[in-house]
Amino acid sequence: MLRLQNISFILPDKDVLFQGLNLVVNLYQKTALIGNNGVGKSTLLKIIAKELQPSDGQVTTDNHPYYVPQIFGQFNHLSVAQALGIEEKLNALKAILSGNASQRYFDALRDDWTIEERCKEALSYWHLNESTLTKKWTH
Numbered sequence: 001m002l003r004l005q006n007i008s009f010i011l012p013d014k015d016v017l018f019q020g021l022n023l024v025v026n027l028y029q030k031t032a033l034i035g036n037n038g039v040g041k042s043t044l045l046k047i048i049a050k051e052l053q054p055s056d057g058q059v060t061t062d063n064h065p066y067y068v069p070q071i072f073g074q075f076n077h078l079s080v081a082q083a084l085g086i087e088e089k090l091n092a093l094k095a096i097l098s099g100n101a102s103q104r105y106f107d108a109l110r111d112d113w114t115i116e117e118r119c120k121e122a123l124s125y126w127h128l129n130e131s132t133l134t135k136k137w138t139h
Contacts (some may be wrong), residue, residue, distance in 0.1 A: 001026050002048065002065065007057035010042055017043060021057070042122065063118070079134045081119075089115050090133075 001024065008019035016042040025031050033041050046052040047068030066084045081087040092108035092132055093116055109115075119133055 001060075001062050003058075003060040004048070005052045007044070007047060008061065009040060009047065009052075010055040011106075015078045027062070036135045068106070086115060088118070090119070130138070 001091065003025075004021055004023040007021040009017045011017055021044070026078055033044065035041050043052060047054050047065055047067045048061070050059070051067055066086075075083040081090055088108050089110070091111055092105040093113070095102070095105045096109065097125075120130055123132055
């Protein structure tokens with residue numbers, strides 16, 4: 001679940017970008033963020049992903065949200081796992097499960113034992129093939 005409570009963001013020049021935002025998105029629920037350029041959509045997504053702190057309010061999530069900026073072509077050479085920053089965890093999990101008990105893999109995994117399962121579940125939910133996670137997209 002994702003919950004935004006009274007989220008506000010004030011720009012460095014003291015202009016209010018948005019204020020008093022409230023939102024609840026339940027597990028498996030879809031939502032869209034629509035608005036004109038400059039109204040704070042990307043800023044709100046960065047706040048949800050904890051890359052920015054709100055000026056006021058609280059963000060509560062059951063899992064760590066990932067933020068991939070909408071910059072055309074920036075991630076074309078990366079797999080989805082690389083773009084989301086989870087490739088190292090997935091590789092560590094596979095190494096551990098194949099019998100390699102090196103401490104560096106446990107450190108990389110950070111006790112996130114269900115990461116592969118959650119990824120497969122999300123891809124399946126959106127009718128995407130499991131290989132989408134590791135496939136590199138090129139032109």
